[in-house]
Amino acid sequence: MLSLIMSLALSATSPEPATATPAPAPQVKPKKPKKICRxxxxxxxxxxxxxxxxxxxxxAEASVGPNGETGEKTVRN
Known part of the structure; x- marks a missing residue:
């Protein structure tokens, strides 16, 4: 008797069909620039x-001179 009640109770609570949700697109991470060690x-x-x-x-460091000059010539009047 108990098994009949349990089987009826379990069959009454049947799971709902799963809805198909689209998987989120994987995010593409930008590549990190390569480091050069000296x-x-x-x-x-x-x-x-x-x-x-x-x-x-x-x-950028090579284009700056020892006194902070950028290589651009400044004309002074």
Whole structure:
């Protein structure tokens, strides 16, 4: 008798059919720029050190002179 009641109760609560929801599209992450590391030649120390920057950062640093000049000539009157 108990098994009859339990089977009726379980059959009455049948699961609803699952609705098909589209899966979200995977987000594409932008690629990180490649870092270029260069050794620093510090005199008087055994500790090695290096500086890592992107190619754009190395190019920007190379275009700036030792006094902060950018290579553009300024005409003064």
């Amino acid at each position: 050794a620093n030649g510090a005199t008087g120390t055994r500790m090695k050190s290096s500086t890592c920057k992107t190619q754009e950062e190395w190019d």
